[in-house]
Amino acid sequence: MIPIELDINGQTIEMEVVPDLTLLDLLRAVGVVSVKKGCGEGDCGACGVLLDGVYVKSCLILAAQASGHSVETVESLGNVEHPHPLQTAFVDAGAVQCGFCIPSMLLAAKSLIEDHPEPTVEQIREGLDGNLCRCTGYVKQIEAVQTAAAVMKEEDHD
Amino acid sequence: MINVEKFIRPATVAAAVSHLKTPDSLILAGGTGVTLSRDPNVRTVIDLSDLQELKSIDLTDNRIRLGAMVTMTQLRHAPGLPAALVAAARAIGSTPLRNVITVGGELARGVYWNDLPVALLAMDAVVEIASEAGVEKLPIAAFLAEHPKKTLAGGKLITAVEIERRFTQVGYVKFARTEVDYAICNLACGLRVEDGVIREARVAMGAIVPLARRIPEAEQSLVGAAPGEEAFVRAAKALVEAVEPRPDFRVSREYQRQLLESLTRRVLESASQSEQ
Structure with missing residues (x-):
């Protein structure tokens, strides 16, 4: 041991x-x-x-x-009462279906936004390339990351 | 890992090497290749994660030194590295894998789909290896002359890779079913062009051969020629004639040959448009 x-x-x-x-x-x-x-x-x-x-x-x-x-x-990251901007954006964009891949995808997204506060689609695709999702087709999640990144940047300024 | 009794995290290279003497020890770097090992003979794991001295990229004048614990993500984002090296690092796995896969691990593993060794062969890299006997520097072609397991047998540890910027143009291509999949074919080249003539050439490949290696026939066909379509087509044909493709359940031999020919041309073209 x-x-x-x-x-x-x-x-x-x-x-x-x-x-x-x-x-x-x-x-x-x-x-x-x-x-x-x-x-x-x-x-x-x-x-x-x-x-x-x-x-x-x-x-x-x-x-x-x-x-x-x-x-x-x-x-x-956050909870139902106090969700993280990424969690809100994923729900709003319809990026969550069965949800199995989402917890880790949120962490991948958090990490990529730290590296690229205003990520391009290309940077998001690379940052999420280690997460398989069988439900959503990798479109809504890219939108969600862009939305969240904008919100997080705004909150940073406040 | 089923019979592991000792888990050691040495603080220095010397300490790491001293634990390597026993044949039942296993080196843990990024871990993607060994974490799930069920090898019952492994009794000691040597975790290199505390060796800060192996984690830096040093650029001096015309030389590049990559510590063995430098990750593919570090290579992906470090400024001032040759484009072919960055492309090879980017070609490996996915982001969470690149975050942990190391330079040393890519070299020590010796699997057919390895990307980084192919790029390093095309740049005449030198592998620095530490053992209790001291430090030796081995040209990468000699390092890969046998399987790395044999080359590193007897308590040897890769500590760094050094690259001298001898080639004016370098290129790297990987072909796979998806971006994150293992390579079906990968190729790299390094050219030293002076006065519009190729003076020296390196062409290396992996995946279609069991272990990354240079293809001297293709290199020789390039030397003395002007970089351009004619020379690249000739080199591609020389490469295809020289290589006996490894059986691959995913693709036919004819497909491998066609792939090799187009990818050789493509990697040479991309190199000739690169700036070192």
Whole structure:
């Protein structure tokens, strides 16, 4: 067993884990269930999280490897009472259907807007290229990211 | 990872190398290739994520030095790098994979679809390798003469890649079913053009061959010629004649040959329009 300590959405957890436990399985085991296990091998992107602010696939990160680092998931982004501009924009644009891919896609979008506060369609397509969505066809989500980016920029100015 | 007993995160390259002596150890860089390993023989994982000394890109005069832990995202956005290098980094996987895949990992993995080694072959890169015996520098063609697993056997760790800007024009192309898919074919070239004549040429490819390699027949056909359609068509034909395509369930051999011919012309054309 390997002792680990990591920060998940602002809360520090300490535990001992088996060496082959992935960050994805750890997160789901401690109740962070917005992180989905789709393919489990790095293709679908439903398990995307921010690790020290960098967007990664948590099925390809070992829990032991994440020790000493901080993890952010959609649970820390916003909630029904206080949604993040990205969440509002995704709902308003109709970019959410079944919802399975959306938590990680919101994190990918957050990360790409940090890099490109006024993202072009090309930059959005690249930033979301690690997220498979079988419902919506990748059109509404691009619109939603553009809308959210504009709102976030406005809020920054206020 | 099923039988791993020790998970080590060394603070220095020397410490990392000292743990590599045992044959049951595994190096963890970005992790995309090894995290899901079920190899029962691996007992020790050496996580390189604390080695800050391997994470920087250094540009000096005519040289580029990439630390082994530099990610594809860093290459994608760093200013002042050759366009072919940026294109190869962009061709790999998707954003969350590029955020973790490293220069060292791309070289050590030795799978047919690797993109970065192809670009590095076309630029005569040099691979810096540390072991308990010291540091050695190996030209990339020699590094890839055998499978990297063999080249790195006996406790060797890739620490950096160095590129001298010897070629005035470089190019890179990847062909795949989708942008994020593994390459069906990838090609890179480096040309040193002086007074309108190609003095030196490098043509490298992957995916259609089991391991990235240079194609000397295509290189020789370019030397002494003026860059342009005639020379590029000739080089493409020389390349197709020299290469025996690897069987690929996705495409036929005829398709691979046609692809090789057009992509060779395309990569040479893109290089001849590039500015180094």
